[in-house]
């Protein structure tokens with residue numbers, strides 16, 4: 578299987594996974610061959626892309642770092658939390674946070690189990706509920722970075738909870754401003770920035786979450802070189818979990834479609850974050866990101882400097898820009914392998930490397 582964006586879906590592509598709505602209703606079954614009308618339906622549901630099976634991706638397995646079931650459970654719990662915050666039901670919020678704690682534990686376990694997997698960050702990102710998918714992705718990436726930074730099991734767990742609730746305060750910002758389809762006025766931007774304080778003030782009194790987790794809501798927009806918000810603190814004065822979540826937060830935002838811009842490619846997003854080395858982000862965390870995020874995820878079609886086209890079948894942590902590739906000829910996958918990691922000749926992926934097929 579491989580992941581393609583919805584604009585590249587064609588009749589005849591087969592779904593490689595069940596397509597499930599946020600309310601757990603099965604929309605389309607795995608194996609379903611897409612028709613023009615099902616493609617239209619997928620488009621109208623707001624999906625960015627999905628996994629398909631076709632001749633190019635035959636035999637290609639893509640491992641996710643957490644199970645689909647856990648993704649859906651966590652996504653649903655975040656949605657419930659949002660509803661309870663909206664209705665201000667304290668008991669409900671307490672229950673949601675306690676469930677999220679358990680789910681955080683499972684996330685850490687599953688990611689530790691798959692620790693050798695590089696991020697092929699493609700997921701259930703769909704619908705207009707960016708906040709839940711975003712919080713979930715930020716948590717997954719933060720845990721991966723935490724493992725790379727050799728945090729203990731308990732610290733990973735604290736980091737997981739902090740990252741899941743990092744944008745909690747956004748639930749307390751006027752939805753009209755938050756979802757505005759256009760440039761924010763200065764006042765509106767100042768209001769959105771308040772989400773850090775709103776979130777922290779709200780969760781501060783929940784004694785069953787540790788201070789180290791809760792503080793992530795307050796300081797995840799601080800910058801390593803100073804000048805962030807709300808307090809403008811810098812360097813190691815910013816707690817470690819906040820420095821990790823800050824990188825994961827920006828990476829996920831950049832690689833998501835937003836009302837005001839299209840998603841960036843993983844390689845471009847990493848490049849962008851590297852440009853904020855020391856200034857915006859902790860260099861140690863940025864280094865961990867470059868080791869763990871595959872610029873060309875498995876299943877991506879790329880063009881080589883020889884003009885050959887192929888599909889990425891394996892990534893190497895030591896050299897993200899030089900994956901193992903299976904060549905495609907006449908729109909069919911061949912058995913010809915080009916391993917850019919093993920072969921350090923002048924052969925490489927072209928600058929405009931990704932090919933839509």
Ligand SMILES: [Fe+2]
Pocket residue numbers: 743744772797798
């Ligand atoms: Fe935020």
